[in-house]
Structure formats: C-alpha cells, structure tokens
Amino acid sequence: MARPHVLILGLGIAGSSIAAHLAAKGYRVTGIEQFGPLHDRGSSHGDTRIFRRVPREGAAYVGMATRSWDGWREWSQLAGETLMVTCGGIDAGPADSAVVAASEDLSRAHGLPCDILTGTAFNQRHPLFNLPPSWRVAFQPKSGFVRPDSTRVFLHAWARSNGARLLHDTRVDGIDPGTTGVAVRTAHETIEGDILIASAGGWMPKLFPDLALPLTPERRVIAWFDAGASADGSVPIFCLDGEGGWYGMPTPDGMIKLGHDKHLNQRIDPDNPTLEPDVADATRLAPCIQRYFNGISSEPAAMKACIYTLTPDKHFVVDRHPAHDNIVLFSCCSGHGFKYAPAYGGIAEDFIRGVARPDLAVMGLKRSGQRTVRYSE
Ligand SMILES: Cc1cc2nc3c(=O)[nH]c(=O)nc-3n(C[C@H](O)[C@H](O)[C@H](O)COP(=O)(O)OP(=O)(O)OC[C@H]3O[C@@H](n4cnc5c(N)ncnc54)[C@H](O)[C@@H]3O)c2cc1C
Numbered sequence: 061m062a063r064p065h066v067l068i069l070g071l072g073i074a075g076s077s078i079a080a081h082l083a084a085k086g087y088r089v090t091g092i093e094q095f096g097p098l099h100d101r102g103s104s105h106g107d108t109r110i111f112r113r114v115p116r117e118g119a120a121y122v123g124m125a126t127r128s129w130d131g132w133r134e135w136s137q138l139a140g141e142t143l144m145v146t147c148g149g150i151d152a153g154p155a156d157s158a159v160v161a162a163s164e165d166l167s168r169a170h171g172l173p174c175d176i177l178t179g180t181a182f183n184q185r186h187p188l189f190n191l192p193p194s195w196r197v198a199f200q201p202k203s204g205f206v207r208p209d210s211t212r213v214f215l216h217a218w219a220r221s222n223g224a225r226l227l228h229d230t231r232v233d234g235i236d237p238g239t240t241g242v243a244v245r246t247a248h249e250t251i252e253g254d255i256l257i258a259s260a261g262g263w264m265p266k267l268f269p270d271l272a273l274p275l276t277p278e279r280r281v282i283a284w285f286d287a288g289a290s291a292d293g294s295v296p297i298f299c300l301d302g303e304g305g306w307y308g309m310p311t312p313d314g315m316i317k318l319g320h321d322k323h324l325n326q327r328i329d330p331d332n333p334t335l336e337p338d339v340a341d342a343t344r345l346a347p348c349i350q351r352y353f354n355g356i357s358s359e360p361a362a363m364k365a366c367i368y369t370l371t372p373d374k375h376f377v378v379d380r381h382p383a384h385d386n387i388v389l390f391s392c393c394s395g396h397g398f399k400y401a402p403a404y405g406g407i408a409e410d411f412i413r414g415v416a417r418p419d420l421a422v423m424g425l426k427r428s429g430q431r432t433v434r435y436s437e
Contacts, residue, residue, distance in 0.1 A: 063087045064254035064412060067244055069232050069267070071097075072104035073208065073401045074392045075259035076215040081405020083222035087412075090251055091224060092244060094231035097216055098209055101330075102261050103367050106208045106282075108311055109398035110297045111144055113202035114172050116151060116162040117374065117396055117432040120422045122170055124400035124407075131402020132206060139214035142207070147293055147310065149203025150182065152195050153301025153436070160301060162433040163198040175199040188287060188295060190354045203297050205309045206399060232260075235267065237384040257408050259390040262330040262369040264377070268389070271425070275377060275391060279326040279333065280368040281341035283360035284315040285349050305435025306348045316356060318345055321395070321435050330367055337363035369393040374432040378423040380411060388412075389425075394432070 066082055068075045071093035079091040095101050113129050115121035132144035151163035167174030177185075179195035191197065216226055227246075234245040235256065242256045260267055262277030287295075287310070295316075297309040305321030324344060328334065346358040371377060374394040381387035388411045391397075392404065410417055422429045 065090070065252075066412065067092065067242065067251060067253035067256045069235075069244060069256060069258045070260035070263070071216070071226065071228070072102045072259065072261050073212070073398050074261075074390050074404055075257065076104075076212050076219070077401040077404045078257055078259065078390070078408040079224050079226065080215040080219040080222075082409060083219045083224035085409065089219065089224040090253060091219070091226040092230050092232055092246065092251065093226070093228050096228050098212060100364075100366065101333075103369065104208055104212065104261075104398065105366070106364070108205040108309055108317060109208055110149070110299075110307060110309055111204050111206050111399040112149055112200065112297075114163055114167050114170075114174065114200050115396075116159060116166055118422065118430065119166070120375070120419060121400065122166070123419060124403040127403040127406065128400045129202065135211070135214065135402060138218060139210070141210060141214075143211050143214065144204060144206045145293075145312075146202065146204040147296055148199060148201045149297035149299070150197050150199050151299045151301070152179070152182070152191055152197040154192075155194065155196055157196065157301040157436060158433050159299065159305075159435055160196045160198050163200070167198070167200065173201050186295065188354060188356070189298075190352055191300075199296065205297055208398060211401065232267070235387070237381075237387055242384070242386050255386045255388070255412055257388050257390050261391065261393070262367045264369075264389065264391055266331075268381075271382070273377060273389070274371045275393060276370050277328055277330045278323075278368045278370055279328045279335065279365055280319060280323045281337045281345070281363055281365045282317060282319045283337075283342065283345045284311065284317050284362045285356050285358070286314065286361045287316045287353075287356050288314055300348065300352055301435050302351070303347065304437055306352070308348075315361065316349070316353070318348055320344060320348070328367065333365075333367065335365035337365050341365070368395050370395070373427070373430070374434070375427065375429075376423040377425070378407065378420055379425045382425060
C-alpha cells in the first residue's frame with residue numbers, strides 16, 4: 061500500500077526533523093513554513109542549544125534522550141559536520157536543590173554517568189566558575205551543545221534529497237479536516253494530504269482556537285558574555301538552581317551564552333512580537349555572571365530575543381487532535397525541546413501508523429500527571 065502523503069505545518073526544529081525522517085522512510089512529504097529557511101522569528105534558530113543526556117524533566121523524556129544521543133551523531137555523519145559537541149554539563153544548586161536531586165536520581169536509575177562534586181571541587185576543576193562552595197554539582201560527561209542553524213540546513217537538504225517538497229515564505233491560512241484527508245489553504249493554493257502534523261510552535265493556539273491549547277508564547281532574551289580564551293572546549297554547559305534558574309553554555313567563538321528560566325515573564329503575540337532587547341534584559345541577566353563566574357564582564361557583548369512557548373507543567377504537547385484522527389499536534393515546547401530532535405520523526409511516524417505511545421501520556425491533551433522538576437525561586 062502506498063505510504064500516506066504527510067503535510068507538515070511549520071518547519072522549526074520539530075517540523076524539519078519530522079519532514080527529513082519521513083522523507084527518508086519513503087513517505088510523500090510536503091512541509092509548509094511561513095518564513096524563510098533560516099528565519100529567527102520562532103524558537104529554533106541560532107548557534108547553540110543545550111543537549112543533556114540526562115533529561116531531568118522526567119522519565120518520559122529518557123527514550124527521546126537515548127535516541128537523540130545516537131541520532132545527533134548519525135546526523136553529524138550524514139551532514140559531514142559536527143552537529144553535537146560533547147563538552148559535559150552540570151546541574152548545580154544548594155544542597156536541597158530539586159534540580160540536582162532529579163539529575164542524580166535519573167542518572168542512577170538509568171545507569172548514566174554522573175559525578176557528584178562540591179562547589180569548591182568543581183571550581184577547582186573549572187576556574188571560570190565561582191559556584192558557592194557548599195553547592196552540590198552533578199557533572200554529566202554526556203552533555204554538550206547542538207548547532208541549530210546548521211541542523212536546519214542539513215535537515216532541509218536531506219528531506220529534499222529524499223523527495224520532500226518544502227515550501228518557505230508560505231503561510232497556512234486555514235486547515236480543512238475531512239474524513240479521508242486533510243487540506244491546508246495558503247495564499248496561492250490548497251494543498252491536500254492524508255495526514256497533517258501541526259508543528260507550528262507559538263502559533264498553535266491561533267491555528268486551533270477551539271482546542272484552548274495550554275500553550276503560552278513568551279518573550280525571552282539570551283545574552284552572550286565575552287569569556288575570551290577561558291571559554292575553551294573544556295567549559296561545560298550549565299544549569300544553575302539559583303534565583304529562579306540560569307542556563308547557559310560556552311560557544312565556539314569564546315562566549316558564554318546565558319538565559320534565565322523565567323526571564324521577565326512577558327507574554328507575546330508571535331505575529332506581533334516586541335522583541336528588541338534592552339537594558340532591562342541586560343540587568344536581568346548580569347547577576348548570574350557577577351555571582352557565578354570569574355573574570356567575565358557582566359556587560360553583554362550581544363543579546364537576542366526569541367519566542368519560548370510554555371505549558372503550565374512544562375511538558376510538551378504531542379497528541380492526536382481530539383476531533384480529527386488525521387491531525388497530530390506536535391509542540392516540543394517549554395524551553396527544552398531542541399535536544400530531542402532526532403527522536404521526533406520516529407514519534408510522528410508512530411502516530412501516522414497508529415502505534416500507541418503510552419510513554420508519551422504526560423504530553424497528551426488530557427494529561428493530569430506531574431509537572432517537570434522546577435528550579436527553586
Ligand atoms: C532562547 C531559547 C533557548 C532555548 N534553549 C534550549 C536549549 O538549550 N536546549 C533545548 O533542548 N531547547 C532549548 N530551547 C527550546 C527549543 O529551541 C524549542 O523547544 C524548539 O526550538 C521548538 O521548536 P518548534 O519546531 O516546536 O517551534 P518553532 O521553532 O517555533 O517552529 C514553529 C514554526 O512554525 C511556523 N508556523 C507557525 N504558524 C504557521 C503558519 N500558519 N503557516 C506556516 N508556518 C507557520 C513558524 O514560522 C515556525 O517556523 C530554547 C528556546 C529558546 C527560544
């Protein structure tokens with residue numbers, strides 16, 4: 061039997077990885093994206109994203125992390141360039157930090173390497189850091205960072221080489237679900253397919269207003285601080301459980317890239333974002349550099365704003381549309397969805413083939429499970 065024609069609405073990292081996977085598996089694929097191939101108006105652009113082999117957000121993510129640990133290396137081979145850099149990473153915080161405990165527990169439960177250090181011992185290993193001496197530090201050698209823009213370039217080329225039709229600068233204005241197929245309307249054409257994967261990030265609530273999806277787009281700002289020669293390949297990525305949560309990583313050009321887990325809690329309309337970073341953003345981020353690093357100016361060398369799409373429990377939304385079997389909602393949101401990209405194609409394929417995924421119940425529309433582990437305030 062011929063494989064179904066899959067329409068993919070939105071080519072951020074979710075849609076791009078699903079398109080590439082399905083095309084490689086012989087599906088007919090049409091991807092539709094409102095902006096250009098490397099646009100920076102969603103959540104999937106830029107130079108780096110954290111990869112953590114230990115997904116402390118919960119057991120539901122372990123399978124994705126396992127698949128992705130292999131997947132990033134397979135993709136690097138296919139792309140002919142390094143898409144994942146394994147520099148190690150830490151979850152660090154006070155002795156009672158839930159983040160550090162979750163990281164340690166999950167490592168132990170799944171036999172993943174994890175060294176527990178004091179802040180003092182960690183600072184001695186990595187003099188760029190100035191963590192409080194009494195902090196607990198869970199060091200994971202299998203953490204690092206991945207390369208968003210290079211990954212999107214690779215995925216689009218790979219998808220096309222397997223026959224996918226990828227339309228950019230093409231906005232979907234409407235979805236018409238039918239009983240045997242589904243169609244999407246753009247300014248120029250109506251495209252018909254058998255099944256639709258909706259991977260539209262912060263625009264999902266606008267596309268499905270009747271579903272009252274629990275997705276809130278927020279404005280976030282990331283800053284780069286010049287660490288010069290100190291930010292060599294030995295600097296680990298970091299998640300620090302202080303003042304509501306900091307995360308960051310070294311970049312290949314000698315910077316420390318930094319974000320705050322809540323930043324300024326600003327809701328935005330993704331079609332009308334007020335994104336330009338300003339002094340309030342710099343002031344929000346500077347304390348992390350002042351408190352937890354040595355010898356780095358807390359004046360950002362650069363800042364960039366982008367869209368974070370959040371659920372109240374910080375889990376993804378991956379489920380079938382409650383009224384239309386041939387629409388799958390796929391939002392790898394809440395600020396931790398880039399790293400698992402190599403796993404998304406297989407998940408989407410399971411939905412297409414009707415394979416049950418009880419392991420993803422926590423991402424369903426009717427979930428009532430646990431929240432992800434949170435940074436302390
Ligand atoms: C600043 C920042 C830092 C982050 N750090 C990390 C990290 O370190 N590690 C990690 O794992 N994750 C991280 N994340 C999260 C991760 O990047 C996101 O979860 C992920 O990129 C979301 O991808 P997506 O494809 O679901 O959404 P998006 O990237 O937003 O893609 C959705 C796409 O749909 C398109 N679209 C929407 N509506 C339409 C329409 N009507 N017609 C056509 N196209 C449409 C949009 O233009 C967009 O391209 C971070 C996110 C941000 C913003």
